[in-house]
Amino acid sequence: ERRWFPARLTGVPLAVVDRLELTDPRGEARVEVLLVSAAGDPRPPFVQVALTYRAPGTVPAGLAPVARVDGADVLDGPSDPAFVRAWLAAASGDAALAASLDVSSARAVSGEQSNSSIIVRGADGGPGGILKVFRGVWPGENPDVLVPAALAATGWPHVPAPLAWLAHEADGETYHLGVLSRFVPGAQDGFELACAMAERGESFAVLARELGVVLAELHEALAQALPTGGRSVRDDELTGHLHERLEWAIDEVPALAAWHEPVSALVDRLTGLADLPALQRIHGDLHLGQLLHAGAEWFVLDFEGEPLVPLPARAQPDLALRDVAGVLRSFDYAAARGGADESWTTTAREAFLEAYRAASPGAASPTAALVLRAFEVDKALYEVVYETQNRPAWAAIPTRALHRLVGSPSAAGGGRVGA
DSSP: OOTTSOGGGTTSOEEEEEEEEEEOTTOSSEEEEEEEEETTBOOSSEEEEEEEEEOTTOSOTTOOOSEEETTEEEEEGGGOHHHHHHHHHHOEEOTTTGGGBOGGGOEEOSSOSSEEEEEEOBGGGOOOEEEEEESEEOSBOOHHHHHHHHHHHTTOTTSOOEEEEEEEEETTEEEEEEEEEEOOTTOEEHHHHHHHHHHHTOOOHHHHHHHHHHHHHHHHHHHHHSOOOOOBOOHHHHHHHHHHHHHHHHHHSGGGGGGHHHHHHHHHTTTTOSOOOBOBOOOSSOOGGGEEEETTEEEEOOTTOOTTSOHHHHTSOBOTHHHHHHHHHHHHHHHHHHTOOHHHHHHHHHHHHHHHHHHSGGGGSHHHHHHHHHHHHHHHHHHHHHHHHHOGGGTHHHHHHHHHHHOSOOGGGOOOOOO
């Protein structure tokens, strides 16, 4: 019933493919981490199920057991401070960190999706940390550990530095199970902030402009911290990928066939261009919900990428403009949820793009503008598929973007998406 439990495992026999015992330094609970998969098809991503086992009568106030096994009350690990103590004792990183945290304050964040997060206050007024437990576990180094660590090592200030991480070795493979990052006090979720401003009719332009600068700095910092050689993308690579994505979207939502002709024509305009942007490491899943705003600063979070994509694929170089397109699409969603008119989105887009292009001159070329438009369309098509399958009432948001970006659908395509 949890949001992080994958649909592919629903209703099928499960098996524990590996387990890890952690030790609570206080001995209040037995702590166990299970890696779970389908019994008949045990393949990654494995699901991490962290549990604590407590003697009856010792469950902390406010917590509820999820089961009873062999006379012990079983709790979801992230809800139990004993799990946090055991995790810190086993983790790599800052050896003095455990002493600087008030583990008794550990509080699981509600409303999680693909992972579970736990906020731990700092002792004696320290900054504290946020522990992310990866629920989908792949073999290999998780980019949500690797990338922020590499960025923090360069001194880039807009990423919460990783303080500790937990890895499990099995069959010659490394599995990252979680990461503890520095907590950003007083921060607001970027998407919630934008929605609230849209609802009040308050311009997002100043914050969008600041975000454009930070994103340009992020791409420069990523290119320095995790160099990939700077090879330019080939036009056939780019167009082939976008055409494949279009066909996939139409297969998933046949009504999108109405946009086949104009989208294909847009993609084909990229053929033969000689000044396509260089490939580099990017965020890969950037939107306003992956950003925090605290004081006068933006902070970038969640470098994990798409949890259902194997780790090696997430580490592949891409075009920085894909991150730019993700933020632009997020403005549309914030405006829709906040009930703002089109001028709110237009003002935010223009301020963001002007600042990003000023700080990243290569993004201001006509070719870059065309690639960005194609990426926006690609993202909108994906969003139509997602919304149609999960939140049909929201399909109108990306559908309106398709009208704006590529014009009205062809009559020959038939069908209707959204309202």
